[in-house]
Amino acid sequence: xxxxxxxxxxxxxxxxxxxxxxxxxxxxxxxxxxxxxxxxxxxxxxxxxxxxxxxxxxxxxxxxxxxxxxxxxxxxxxxxxxxxxxxxxxxxxxxxxxxxxxxxxxxxxxxxxxxxxxxxxxxxxxxxxxxxxxxxxxxxxxxxxxxxxxxxxxxxxxxxxxxxxxxxxxxxxxxxxxxxxxxxxxxxxxxxxxxxxxxxxxxxxxxxxxxxxxxxxxxxxxxxxxxxxxxxxxxxxxxxxxxxxxxxxxxxxxxxxxxxxxxxxxxxxxxxxxxxxxxxxxxxxxxxxxxxxxxxxxxxxxxxxxxxxxxxxxxxxxxxxxxxxxxxxxxxxxxxxxxxxxxxxxxxxxxxxxxxxxxxxxxxxxxxxxxxxxxxxxxxxxxxxxxxxxxxxxxxxxxxxxxxxxxxxxxxxxxxxxxxxxxxxxxxxxxxxxxxxxxxxxxxxxxxxxxxxxxxxxxxxxxxxxxxxxxxxxxxxxxxx
Amino acid sequence: xxxxxxxxxxxxxxxxxxxxxxxxxxxxxxxxxxxxxxxxxxxxxxxxxxxxxxxxxxxxxxxxxxxxxxxxxxxxxxxxxxxxxxxxxxxxxxxxxxxxxxxxxxxxxxxxxxxxxxxxxxxxxxxxxxxxxxxxxxxxxxxxxxxxxxxxxxxxxxxxxxxxxxxxxxxxxxxxxxxxxxxxxxxxxxxxxxxxxxxxxxxxxxxxxxxxxxxxxxxxxxxxxxxxxxxxxxxxxxxxxxxxxxxxxxxxxxxxxxxxxxxxxxxxxxxxxxxxxxxxxxxxxxxxxxxxxxxxxxxxxxxxxxxxxxxxxxxxxxxxxxxxxxxxxxxxxxxxxxxxxxxxxxxxxxxxxxxxxxxxxxxxxxxxxxxxxxxxxxxxxxxxxxxxxxxxxxxxxxxxxxxxxxxxxxxxxxxxxxxxxxxxxxxxxxxxxxxxxxxxxxxxxxxxxxxxxxxxxxxxxxxxxxxxxxxxxxxxxxxxx
Numbered sequence: 001x002x003x004x005x006x007x008x009x010x011x012x013x014x015x016x017x018x019x020x021x022x023x024x025x026x027x028x029x030x031x032x033x034x035x036x037x038x039x040x041x042x043x044x045x046x047x048x049x050x051x052x053x054x055x056x057x058x059x060x061x062x063x064x065x066x067x068x069x070x071x072x073x074x075x076x077x078x079x080x081x082x083x084x085x086x087x088x089x090x091x092x093x094x095x096x097x098x099x100x101x102x103x104x105x106x107x108x109x110x111x112x113x114x115x116x117x118x119x120x121x122x123x124x125x126x127x128x129x130x131x132x133x134x135x136x137x138x139x140x141x142x143x144x145x146x147x148x149x150x151x152x153x154x155x156x157x158x159x160x161x162x163x164x165x166x167x168x169x170x171x172x173x174x175x176x177x178x179x180x181x182x183x184x185x186x187x188x189x190x191x192x193x194x195x196x197x198x199x200x201x202x203x204x205x206x207x208x209x210x211x212x213x214x215x216x217x218x219x220x221x222x223x224x225x226x227x228x229x230x231x232x233x234x235x236x237x238x239x240x241x242x243x244x245x246x247x248x249x250x251x252x253x254x255x256x257x258x259x260x261x262x263x264x265x266x267x268x269x270x271x272x273x274x275x276x277x278x279x280x281x282x283x284x285x286x287x288x289x290x291x292x293x294x295x296x297x298x299x300x301x302x303x304x305x306x307x308x309x310x311x312x313x314x315x316x317x318x319x320x321x322x323x324x325x326x327x328x329x330x331x332x333x334x335x336x337x338x339x340x341x342x343x344x345x346x347x348x349x350x351x352x353x354x355x356x357x358x359x360x361x362x363x364x365x366x367x368x369x370x371x372x373x374x375x376x377x378x379x380x381x382x383x384x385x386x387x388x389x390x391x392x393x394x395x396x397x398x399x400x401x402x403x404x405x406x407x408x409x410x411x412x413x414x415x416x417x418x419x420x421x422x423x424x425x426x427x428x429x430x431x432x433x434x435x436x437x438x439x440x441x442x443x444x445x446x447x448x449x450x451x452x453x454x455x456x457x458x459x460x461x462x463x464x465x466x467x468x469x470x471x472x473x474x475x476x477x478x479x480x481x
Numbered sequence: 482x483x484x485x486x487x488x489x490x491x492x493x494x495x496x497x498x499x500x501x502x503x504x505x506x507x508x509x510x511x512x513x514x515x516x517x518x519x520x521x522x523x524x525x526x527x528x529x530x531x532x533x534x535x536x537x538x539x540x541x542x543x544x545x546x547x548x549x550x551x552x553x554x555x556x557x558x559x560x561x562x563x564x565x566x567x568x569x570x571x572x573x574x575x576x577x578x579x580x581x582x583x584x585x586x587x588x589x590x591x592x593x594x595x596x597x598x599x600x601x602x603x604x605x606x607x608x609x610x611x612x613x614x615x616x617x618x619x620x621x622x623x624x625x626x627x628x629x630x631x632x633x634x635x636x637x638x639x640x641x642x643x644x645x646x647x648x649x650x651x652x653x654x655x656x657x658x659x660x661x662x663x664x665x666x667x668x669x670x671x672x673x674x675x676x677x678x679x680x681x682x683x684x685x686x687x688x689x690x691x692x693x694x695x696x697x698x699x700x701x702x703x704x705x706x707x708x709x710x711x712x713x714x715x716x717x718x719x720x721x722x723x724x725x726x727x728x729x730x731x732x733x734x735x736x737x738x739x740x741x742x743x744x745x746x747x748x749x750x751x752x753x754x755x756x757x758x759x760x761x762x763x764x765x766x767x768x769x770x771x772x773x774x775x776x777x778x779x780x781x782x783x784x785x786x787x788x789x790x791x792x793x794x795x796x797x798x799x800x801x802x803x804x805x806x807x808x809x810x811x812x813x814x815x816x817x818x819x820x821x822x823x824x825x826x827x828x829x830x831x832x833x834x835x836x837x838x839x840x841x842x843x844x845x846x847x848x849x850x851x852x853x854x855x856x857x858x859x860x861x862x863x864x865x866x867x868x869x870x871x872x873x874x875x876x877x878x879x880x881x882x883x884x885x886x887x888x889x890x891x892x893x894x895x896x897x898x899x900x901x902x903x904x905x906x907x908x909x910x911x912x913x914x915x916x917x918x919x920x921x922x923x924x925x926x927x928x929x930x931x932x933x934x935x936x937x938x939x940x941x942x943x944x945x946x947x948x949x950x951x952x953x954x955x956x957x958x959x960x961x962x
Contacts, residue, residue, distance in 0.1 A: 111842065111844055113725065113729065113843065113844035114842040114843045114844040114845070114875075115843070116842070157678065158678050158682075160676045160678075164675065164676065165675075169675075169676060171682065172653065181935070181939070185935050185938075186935065187933075187935045187936060187939060188933055188935065188936075189933075189936060191842075191911050191912075191913070192842045192911070193840050193841070193842060193875060193911075193912065193913050193916070194645065194646075194650075194840065194843070194873075194874035194875055194876065195641045195645065195650060195840045195871070195874050195875070195876045195913065195916040195917050196840060196913035196915075196916060197638065197639050197641075197689055197913070197915050197916065197917055197918065197919045197920070198913055198914060198915050198920060198928055198931070198932055199689075199920060199928060199932060199936070199937075199940050199958055199959075200686060200689065200690055200694075200939075200940045200943055200958075201639075201652065201685045201686070201688065201689050202936060202939055202940070203685075204682045204684075204685030204686070205681060205682070205685070205686065205943075207682065208678055208680075208681065208682050209681055213681075224737060225732050225733050225737050228733070229736075244594065248594065251706050251779065252706050252709070252779050252780065253780060254779075254780060255710075255736065255738065255778040255779050255780030255782060256705060256706050256778075256779040256780075257736065297736040297737075298732065298733050298735075298736050298737040299733065299734060299735060299736030299737075299788060301736060301784070301788075303782070303784045307780065307782075359674050359675065359676045359677060360674070361592065361595040361597070361672075361673045361674065362594065362595045362596070362675070363592055363594035363595040364595070390676070393675035393676050394595075394674060394675055394676070395675065395676045430672055430673070430674075431672075431674065432672070432674050432676065432677035432678070432679055433679060434677075434678050434679050435674070435676040435677060435678060436676050436678055437678065438678045439678070439679060439680060447679055447680060450679075451679055451680060452668075452669055452670075454662070454666050454667065454668045454669065455668060455669075455670060455680070455683060456680075457666075458662070458668060458681075458683055458947065459680050459681045459683070461946040461947065462681055462686075462943065462946060464946065465942040465943060465945065465946035466939065466942065477680055477681075478680075
């Protein structure tokens with residue numbers, strides 16, 4: 001199957017057979033219709049494909065994959081197209097078929113008594129959240145892109161987000177999976193059980209595999225009781241160390257109900273005030289670091305606020321916290337969240353940026369910030385550090401913006417040097433070079449450098465075992481397309 | 482490698498080389514010394530081995546496996562020997578080497594600020610719990626056998642236990658793993674991170690694989706703040722449906738802090754009173770079903786008890802709860818727990834028993850109990866049903882004891898018929914035929930019948946990819962030794 005002419009024939013044959021299977025209406029071939037499927041969210045990649053197939057059932061996904069596997073044609077699964085790493089964008093060669101999952105978008109089952117729901121891959125995350133809310137339940141995965149990202153993509157990339165400090169990442173919220181394997185067979189592990197020790201856990205192979213081992217078509221998701229008490233606070237702290245000490249105290253004071261714990265540097269607040277909203281800063285004065293913290297309880301609990309306030313007073317007395325404000329209304333809460341969520345937009349408007357989605361053990365976060373900041377500034381001394389993120393998980397978006405009057409191109413030209421400096425320090429701290437955004441196309445080379453050789457070898461063995469023809473999202477995650 | 486004489490030579494060579502590697506003192510070969518390693522906890526199996534190797538470092542485990550892989554000699558990993566399914570017992574042929582992990586028992590790292598600790602496989606679970614307590618943390622895995630089981634075995638069997646309703650099962654408590662692969666390579670995924678999306682999640686392959694893919698030598702485990710408020714209550718309810726309604730209400734009233742929710746039938750209370758402790762029944766009167774419920778909070782929270790009491794009063798008024806008692810002292814709490822934990826002993830003293838460790842979706846539990854009870858009694862009409870367990874997880878020990886004056890042998894002879902009847906109903910409810918005890922040797926045939934063929938095929942592919950010579954715990958989980 002290495003002859004080029006033969007390869008073209010096989011691709012044409014696959015396209016033709018899939019058009020027959022799904023019908024013309026569900027097969028996009030015109031360039032204008034295909035375009036949204038071949039450019040990634042960050043516009044880092046522009047791919048090409050002869051066909052976007054839009055199956056609406058698991059059986060159709062199965063039939064499409066069986067054809068592609070038989071003919072050795074690559075398949076790129078495509079959800080809400082919110083990957084930060086080009087994970088859902090085909091290569092420019094145009095020899096892969098895109099499988100869009102958006103028509104596979106039913107909530108198959110909603111079971112509040114079992115605290116579970118079964119959603120198909122193409123369900124938009126916000127719709128899953130709303131389905132849970134409709135029966136007084138919470139589906140706790142919360143992402144900036146929740147209005148457009150799809151649950152299949154969330155699971156395939158093991159999305160993290162804003163509430164992982166309490167609820168875990170996407171893989172922690174999955175009870176069961178339905179997956180179409182590379183050869184079209186349907187792996188039905190769509191159980192809604194809390195305990196099931198019957199052999200190898202196959203769910204976790206596909207969760208986070210970015211579509212390289214099969215296509216997740218449906219999942220049974222874990223729900224929780226809806227929160228009835230939510231307290232949101234914004235605090236100024238001297239440094240990341242003080243932030244972590246505060247986190248530890250609030251975990252105890254709240255009964256381990258801290259659901260969000262975000263760290264923001266002064267630079268992020270200033271960028272948002274300058275570029276997005278001049279009144280975004282909720283506190284007077286200039287402070288080096290800030291924390292956005294949310295505590296949620298399923299219980300209707302007026303005593304929770306008092307318990308947190310008491311702990312906060314102690315933290316103020318101890319000098320851990322310099323200033324703090326509670327949201328006392330819905331709009332105030334939204335304003336605090338908007339400040340946090342406006343940082344990417346503010347960075348975009350502030351010119352070129354360099355971004356690193358990394359994690360370290362939570363306790364190592366202050367030392368990591370100090371070391372990595374110095375190392376990055378040694379490469380680009382006039383850059384603005386915009387290090388923010390999910391400190392409660394040890395997950396930082398270790399970002400830099402170009403200096404106020406700096407040259408974008410010169411700044412970006414130092415990108416790989418900055419990255420190497422930062423990731424080497426991540427390695428020293430036994431951290432992760434991709435905490436929540438995955439690998440996709442963007443970080444394949446870094447994965448090869450920073451992942452251990454034994455782990456890489458085991459990954460290749462598994463890829464070979466489950467996708468021997470190499471048709472599933474070729475060249476994503478593993479580097480050897 | 483199929484010639485029998487050659488096989489004997491290879492086994493002898495492996496034994497000799499391993500004795501050289503570890504030293505005579507760490508190699509058990511005398512029958513009396515070997516005996517505890519070849520008989521399982523339930524005495525269902527009596528195996529044989531020429532050698533129990535006792536490595537004390539990961540490097541030694543690696544060296545042992547490299548030898549066995551080279552020579553094609555089977556290896557049986559052995560922890561605290563508490564498997565209910567013969568998972569750690571060698572076959573009777575005597576052609577496998579047992580690798581005992583008990584000397585690999587260091588706590589390598591204790592990091593309260595990161596809420597994590599790193600323990601080697603041979604650490605006894607209770608010692609891990611104590612290490613966490615020593616720094617004001619909780620390691621929440623709680624099992625009846627915690628005084629002797631080892632963490633490596635807990636993880637390899639994905640143990641469940643008494644607190645899974647809140648904290649999840651063993652696999653939910655693992656941040657990172659160190660594993661020696663079949664060929665002796667060391668897979669170092671021993672990170673203590675909350676977020677790490679760098680390729681396939683290899684941890685979850687080994688968690689629950691019962692030593693058939695490699696040997697877990699160390700794990701980074703998730704800790705939580707130590708509970709400061711614990712409320713324990715025992716309630717009489719009319720039926721499993723009322724129990725589940727109570728669970729839902731208590732989850733909300735407690736802020737989702739229900740950590741244990743056990744269901745007990747009247748028969749279990751009567752068996753414990755008759756065979757273990759005549760004063761075990763904490764409530765007057767005769768009630769069909771009981772619930773043992775514990776609520777824990779990391780917060781020092783006097784209002785929690787009042788909130789639960791209020792909900793309990795409402796449940797009494799609504800007729801959901803018939804009677805209830807709170808533990809008001811440590812000894813009272815212990816007595817309630819002892820009642821629950823004495824059930825296996827009481828069943829043992831009551832004569833022959835038939836046991837099924839199954840799970841169904843939590844909401845299906847009442848219907849399952851009704852259907853399975855009828856089906857079991859249709860086979861053994863005079864048996865005593867002793868259906869109890871972790872109702873909050875949908876996990877029941879669906880057990881039967883022989884009639885008071887029944888014949889053990891006649892009763893046991895119906896075992897496979899009862900099992901088939903029960904497991905067929907489990908399948909109808911999309912449940913699990915082994916919720917927390919795993920497969921081992923005991924349930925291989927059932928796995929083959931009840932697991933889907935695609936899942937079985939994928940499991941075999943993974944086994945072949947990671948252990949091509951088939952040396953890791955041969956004939957466990959998968960049936961084709």
